[in-house]
Amino acid sequence: MRxxxxxxxxxxxxxxxxxxDPTVFVMAEDLLGRGGGQGHYLGLRELLNGDTSRMLDTPISExxxxxxxxxxxxxxxxxxxxxRFSNCLPACMDELVNQAAKSRYMFGGQGKVHMVVRxxxxxxxxxxxxxxxxxxxxxSHVPGLQVVVPSSPAEGKGLLKTAIRNENPVIFLEHKTLFxxxxxxxxxxxxxxxxxxxxARKGSDVTLVVYGVMVGRALEAAKILETEGIDTEVLDLRTLSPWDKETVLASARKTGRVVVAHxxxxxxxxGAELSATISEEAFSSLRTxxxxxxxxxxxIPATPPLEDLCRVLPANIVEAVHKVMV
Structure with a gap:
């Protein structure tokens, strides 16, 4: 481990x-200059021994x-x-939803769109x-797209390698605070x-179902709850399409109490999809x-005090857990 x-x-x-795999290549705005929007490609040229033939700078056009x-x-x-930002995705919804997501199905597997959209x-x-x-x-609502939300450096590396090898288009959502x-x-x-x-954490009293940056916040909340005598299980979904219904339902049936946070x-x-599925398929096991x-x-407001009100923090998770501990 490092x-x-x-x-x-x-x-x-x-x-x-x-x-x-020589068919893998990268396209991004300002790739060879600033290393992309978050600087997260800085050092790639060196790792490729100076070869930039598969590092393509693009115009500012999603x-x-x-x-x-x-x-x-x-x-x-x-x-x-x-x-660069997930908010740029609406500019290319036709390409993602009508072309990338549907080509493999419409052409009987002959038109595979194996691409990763970070x-x-x-x-x-x-x-x-x-x-x-x-x-x-x-x-997650679009058949044909796979949706990945990593939560840590180790998760990010393993999931990105899987995404690149995948035979389907992958939407790879990375919280900016993770970098x-x-x-x-x-x-x-x-x-x-x-x-x-x-x-991510085993427990017996309540299940927290989370993904991405919320995994770390849920683990912080679990530490606070432990001081109150509440044993919390934390599930990191990793991927939302497909999502692991079996593991979620097993945990819900074990603890009988579930909080979903994003x-x-x-x-x-x-969270509505998760909540509905748990309520439909594990209803008899739920205590609340x-x-x-x-x-x-x-x-999301730009002013910091209002922006802070939009964040879902460990304290919010603790408060939600108190509601189900009846």
Missing amino acids: TMTYKDATLEALAEEMGR TAIVSSAVGAALAGMRPVIDM CPDGIVKAQGAHHTDCLEAWF KTEGLVPEESYTIPFGKARI EAVRQGGF PVVRIGGPFVP
């Missing part, structure tokens, strides 16, 4: 996959980036593209409403399967109704 930042762990994953990637994938390449998202540093949304629920986050990462090469949740707005969020928490139904 201690690495999320940025370096995912950079290593990308370099390893580019070394393993439509051009995604449509080029779809065409390249249909021609047999495996593009990894970067949207999408930094989430609330950070007063970036305002145009740069902070969490849009995972949109894309500088440090964690232990295995030295050996490894992948993490899609559709298999991770039990930073995306609560209305129409992915499922509680779901998320952001308020407002565009």
Whole structure:
């Protein structure tokens, strides 16, 4: 194990996959200059021994980036593209929803669009409403797209390698606060399967179902709850499409109490899918109704005091757990 930042762990994953498979290439705005929007490609040139032939700078046009990637994938390449911010995705919804997501099905498997769309998202540093949304629920609703939300450096590396090798288009949502986050990462090469949740913490009193940056916040909440005598189980979904229904239901049946939390707005969020499924398929095991928490139904303000009110923090999770501990 080594201690690495999320940025370096995912950079290593990308370099390893580019070394393993000559069809893998990267497209991003300002790639060769600033290393992309978050600087998370800085050092890739060196890891590739100075070879920039598969590092393509793009114009500031999300439509051009995604449509080029779809065409390249249909021609047999495996593009990894970067949207700079997840809020740029609405500019290319036709390419993602009508072309990338549907081609393999419509052409009987002959038109595979194996591409990865990296999408930094989430609330950070007063970036305002145009740069902070969490849009995972949109894309989890689209058949043909796979949706990945990593929670740590080790998770990011293993899931990115799986995404690149995948035969389907992958929306890879990375919270912007993760890039500088440090964690232990295995030295050996490894992948993490899609559709298999991770039990981040075992517990017996209540289940927290979370993903992405919320995993760390849920673990913090679990420590607080432990001082109150509440034993909390934390599930890291890892992927939302597919999602691991079996592990979630097993935990819900074990504890009988469930809280679902995400930073995306609560209305129409992915938590509604989780809550409905748990209520439908594990109803007889539940001691209390499922509680779901998320952001308020407002565009994210740029002013820091109002922005803080939109965050879902460990204290909010603790409060939600108190509601189910009856």
